Amino acid sequence: MRVTYYGHACFLLEGSRKVLIDPFLRGNPTAPVSPEDVDADYIIVTHLHGDHIGDAIEIAKRTGAKIVAIFEIANLAKQKGVDAIGGNIGGYMRLEDVDIALTNAIHSGWGHGIYAQPTGAIIRMDGKVVYHAGDTGLFYDMKLIGDLFKPDVALLPIGGWFTMDIYQAAEAVKLIRPKIAIPMHYNTFDLIQADPEEFKKLVETQTDTRVVILSPGEHVEL
Ligand code: ZN
Numbered sequence: 001m002r003v004t005y006y007g008h009a010c011f012l013l014e015g016s017r018k019v020l021i022d023p024f025l026r027g028n029p030t031a032p033v034s035p036e037d038v039d040a041d042y043i044i045v046t047h048l049h050g051d052h053i054g055d056a057i058e059i060a061k062r063t064g065a066k067i068v069a070i071f072e073i074a075n076l077a078k079q080k081g082v083d084a085i086g087g088n089i090g091g092y093m094r095l096e097d098v099d100i101a102l103t104n105a106i107h108s109g110w111g112h113g114i115y116a117q118p119t120g121a122i123i124r125m126d127g128k129v130v131y132h133a134g135d136t137g138l139f140y141d142m143k144l145i146g147d148l149f150k151p152d153v154a155l156l157p158i159g160g161w162f163t164m165d166i167y168q169a170a171e172a173v174k175l176i177r178p179k180i181a182i183p184m185h186y187n188t189f190d191l192i193q194a195d196p197e198e199f200k201k202l203v204e205t206q207t208d209t210r211v212v213i214l215s216p217g218e219h220v221e222l
Contacts, residue, residue, distance in 0.1 A: 001013055003153060003221075007025075008030065008031070009024065009157065010054070013123055013125065015098075017041040017096065020042070020044070022044070022046055023038065023056050024053075027050065035055035035062075036062070038059060041066070041098075042065060042100070044069065046119050046121060047073075047109045047111070047119065048114070048116055048118075049111055053073070060083065068084070070086065071116075072086075076112055092122075098123060098125040100121060100122065104141060107162075118134055120132055120145075130155065133172070135162060135163050135185065137163065138164050138172055142172050143175040146175055146177045153180045153181070158199050159192025159193070160194060161192055163192075165194065166194050169181075169199060170202040180210050181211050181212070182211070183196045183213060199211060200213060
């Protein structure tokens with residue numbers, strides 16, 4: 001599986017299927033691609049804030065990708081004329097060649113005139129498991145996410161202010177115990193400035209997890 005970072009909280013996972021997560025591209029000055037240039041089979045939307053649902057509807061309309069999200073967000077997507085699969089926090093939804101589970105995330109979730117519980121997501125494809133934490137504060141049940149899903153990779157917000165900072169994200173790594181952690185949701189705006197090298201040092205001196213810092217446009221192969 002190839003994991004490509006498109007800046008902020010947006011990643012493209014490519015294997016048997018293409019799974020795009022939180023495509024905030026047009027409004028993101030650090031995005032290396034525009035919404036017209038991305039392809040996907042599934043688009044996961046973790047919550048309704050503009051920097052996460054972003055260009056998801058537009059991309060789904062153009063590509064025919066299905067939006068995968070919590071029930072209320074899926075309904076909203078259907079109302080906007082795109083295909084969507086609604087689930088909820090719990091076990092895997094078994095889709096074509098990819099299993100997706102939604103997890104808890106400690107955050108708020110208003111957008112497009114409705115409230116929807118924010119989530120993280122677990123993506124299992126081609127024998128690899130990726131945990132995208134969404135926007136979240138630190139919560140101790142991340143240990144259960146580690147126990148149950150055994151993520152190979154954890155994509156973790158480190159920018160602080162609206163989410164975990166580098167210190168809290170380093171604690172999250174101890175709870176989740178992934179092989180690789182990739183920082184996200186930092187340095188897009190002034191309020192979420194963070195030093196990913198400092199995060200890497202914190203994690204790698206205290207755990208067996210390797211931190212891979214991706215600049216927007218870069219990828220890692222699993
Ligand atoms: Zn948010």
